[in-house]
Amino acid sequence: MTDLSSCEGACAPVPAPDWIAVDWGTSALRAWAMGRDGRIHARAASGAGMGSLSRAEFEPALIALIGPWLETAAAPVPVIACGMVGARQGWQEAPYRSVPCAPLAGALARIAPQDPRFTMAVVPGLCQARPADVMRGEETQIAGFLVAEPEFDGTLCLPGTHTKWVHVSAGEIVSFQTCMTGETFALLSRHSVLRHSMPGEDWDGAAFADAVTDAMTAPQRFSARLFALRAETLLAGLVPGAARARLSGLLIGMELAATKPYWLGRDVVIVGAPGLAPLYAAALAGAGVAARTAASDGITLAGLARAWQGERR
Amino acid sequence: MTDLSSCEGACAPVPAPDWIAVDWGTSALRAWAMGRDGRIHARAASGAGMGSLSRAEFEPALIALIGPWLETAAAPVPVIACGMVGARQGWQEAPYRSVPCAPLAGALARIAPQDPRFTMAVVPGLCQARPADVMRGEETQIAGFLVAEPEFDGTLCLPGTHTKWVHVSAGEIVSFQTCMTGETFALLSRHSVLRHSMPGEDWDGAAFADAVTDAMTAPQRFSARLFALRAETLLAGLVPGAARARLSGLLIGMELAATKPYWLGRDVVIVGAPGLAPLYAAALAGAGVAARTAASDGITLAGLARAWQGERR
Numbered sequence: 001m002t003d004l005s006s007c008e009g010a011c012a013p014v015p016a017p018d019w020i021a022v023d024w025g026t027s028a029l030r031a032w033a034m035g036r037d038g039r040i041h042a043r044a045a046s047g048a049g050m051g052s053l054s055r056a057e058f059e060p061a062l063i064a065l066i067g068p069w070l071e072t073a074a075a076p077v078p079v080i081a082c083g084m085v086g087a088r089q090g091w092q093e094a095p096y097r098s099v100p101c102a103p104l105a106g107a108l109a110r111i112a113p114q115d116p117r118f119t120m121a122v123v124p125g126l127c128q129a130r131p132a133d134v135m136r137g138e139e140t141q142i143a144g145f146l147v148a149e150p151e152f153d154g155t156l157c158l159p160g161t162h163t164k165w166v167h168v169s170a171g172e173i174v175s176f177q178t179c180m181t182g183e184t185f186a187l188l189s190r191h192s193v194l195r196h197s198m199p200g201e202d203w204d205g206a207a208f209a210d211a212v213t214d215a216m217t218a219p220q221r222f223s224a225r226l227f228a229l230r231a232e233t234l235l236a237g238l239v240p241g242a243a244r245a246r247l248s249g250l251l252i253g254m255e256l257a258a259t260k261p262y263w264l265g266r267d268v269v270i271v272g273a274p275g276l277a278p279l280y281a282a283a284l285a286g287a288g289v290a291a292r293t294a295a296s297d298g299i300t301l302a303g304l305a306r307a308w309q310g311e312r313r
Numbered sequence: 314m315t316d317l318s319s320c321e322g323a324c325a326p327v328p329a330p331d332w333i334a335v336d337w338g339t340s341a342l343r344a345w346a347m348g349r350d351g352r353i354h355a356r357a358a359s360g361a362g363m364g365s366l367s368r369a370e371f372e373p374a375l376i377a378l379i380g381p382w383l384e385t386a387a388a389p390v391p392v393i394a395c396g397m398v399g400a401r402q403g404w405q406e407a408p409y410r411s412v413p414c415a416p417l418a419g420a421l422a423r424i425a426p427q428d429p430r431f432t433m434a435v436v437p438g439l440c441q442a443r444p445a446d447v448m449r450g451e452e453t454q455i456a457g458f459l460v461a462e463p464e465f466d467g468t469l470c471l472p473g474t475h476t477k478w479v480h481v482s483a484g485e486i487v488s489f490q491t492c493m494t495g496e497t498f499a500l501l502s503r504h505s506v507l508r509h510s511m512p513g514e515d516w517d518g519a520a521f522a523d524a525v526t527d528a529m530t531a532p533q534r535f536s537a538r539l540f541a542l543r544a545e546t547l548l549a550g551l552v553p554g555a556a557r558a559r560l561s562g563l564l565i566g567m568e569l570a571a572t573k574p575y576w577l578g579r580d581v582v583i584v585g586a587p588g589l590a591p592l593y594a595a596a597l598a599g600a601g602v603a604a605r606t607a608a609s610d611g612i613t614l615a616g617l618a619r620a621w622q623g624e625r626r
Binding site: 234 | 441442444491493494496500532534537538540541545548568572
């Protein structure tokens with residue numbers, strides 16, 4: 001059940017940590033043993049994401065990863081977690097807080113583990129009533145971003161399987177919009193008839209840019225453009241790199257068409273995802289927006305550290 | 314390899330047929346033993362579709378189905394086939410003919426089987442250069458439809474995994490447009506995060522109609538509307554039947570937005586697919602188009618019979 005193949009340094013006992021930071025998403029579990037001085041004593045990761053676990057499997061999956069850090073602890077070690085671990089299908093549901101609010105406003109949700117060597121608190125996700133939307137995990141990344149740029153006023157774009165567009169002002173999340181562009185691209189490029197047109201990983205940047213413009217200019221033609229990728233492969237020798245980039249461009253162009261209020265005339269920062277951030281930057285550049293890209297390394301941990309500070313106050 | 318579970322009456326020897334009609338699609342293989350009088354002597358079907366066969370497996374799969382009909386034949390029996398059997402990944406590629414043309418214009422493509430008891434001819438698919446598009450199998454259905462209504466002037470809509478919109482005039486296919494709406498719905502409803510919001514088969518017709526209108530009115534909002542289905546399940550108790558119908562309505566609404574030149578101000582006939590035809594009829598009705606629905610039973614066979622008549626001329 002738990003994949004420890006990417007366990008990094010967690011397998012040998014380390015000095016008892018002051019607290020443990022955990023980022024528990026749908027497909028991965030990452031943990032950091034944190035010292036009193038704010039330094040990282042050890043880190044570990046596994047593939048035991050929320051999506052692969054039944055309710056009873058969460059605690060064993062976590063202990064498999066952080067167990068060695070608990071061996072020398074004199075008192076229960078606080079674990080602060082964020083992400084899908086708090087979803088309805090997670091370990092225990094952590095009720096959403098409603099925007100507008102600060103990303104870490106309000107109390108953490110408590111989970112009572114059976115193992116007495118640690119305590120557990122989860123950062124609640126955020127919800128929005130109209131249009132209905134939810135996030136879990138990104139609020140912690142946003143909190144981490146705001147540690148470095150507390151005065152930021154604009155839009156954060158967090159690309160991923162489900163990309164989030166987040167309007168931030170005065171330290172609060174004002175509104176947000178999720179687009180499942182990454183998941184749709186994965187399904188269409190790997191599992192639909194279009195997969196025959198785009199084997200490999202080649203990429204045609206000009207074809208991507210044209211497709212973004214195409215979708216933004218005439219979103220009503222979107223449905224007609226998908227199968228054309230297959231037909232052009234058969235009839236006109238469309239090469240895989242161009243087909244793949246055009247599919248991505250069509251989908252990201254449709255996303256930009258739907259999220260215009262988030263990027264038009266705003267300061268936009270793209271946070272993270274080394275593979276995806278340059279695509280969003282290029283797409284926004286085509287729409288006349290010079291978005292800044294911020295590294296996502298470390299911002300989840302910075303957000304968890306901020307949540308831990310809040311706990312101790 | 315060959316699934317004979319649905320073999321209907323093909324297992325016992327029958328009088329040698331005059332010819333054999335074959336509809337060989339991606340997921341299924343159907344055959345009819347035809348008498349000199351135009352009557353059906355026997356029929357058979359299996360799951361040996363093009364998608365499950367390597368090149369060398371086509372002939373054995375066909376013989377497994379029609380073998381019993383060949384046993385009493387004094388001369389090689391002509392087999393007339395349509396569909397993906399003539400695709401690049403099929404038994405042997407049958408080059409496309411270009412529209413505008415009559416659905417069965419030009420010669421059939423020859424395949425030379427190793428078994429001397431039958432000969433084989435395949436109806437070529439059709440292609441269109443701009444916008445690039447292809448069809449294989451639907452041209453035979455259209456020919457079958459025109460047997461009953463040779464003067465038809467308007468648009469045929471053939472719903473399916475890949476729905477075809479076909480402008481027909483003066484006995485010719487003028488232009489056509491493929492939309493992979495059915496395949497996209499299957500992927501999103503069964504394999505994306507939205508699957509959690511739409512278990513079961515419930516259906517809310519009003520939610521479908523609203524979503525069609527919504528997508529047609531504001532196609533640029535499409536990307537924002539998908540994840541809202543999941544969020545409304547979590548936050549607002551959206552029930553599975555409404556979520557499922559809304560996803561279908563959004564996708565069919567996007568299809569109607571993309572195919573407006575095919576249905577606006579035209580005589581529209583929806584051919585076939587008992588499950589899908591009512592959805593397209595309802596969606597078109599919402600757009601002010603009173604489409605007629607024609608049964609698809611028998612039109613493929615009628616088209617193959619027309620192709621066979623052409624062979625004998």
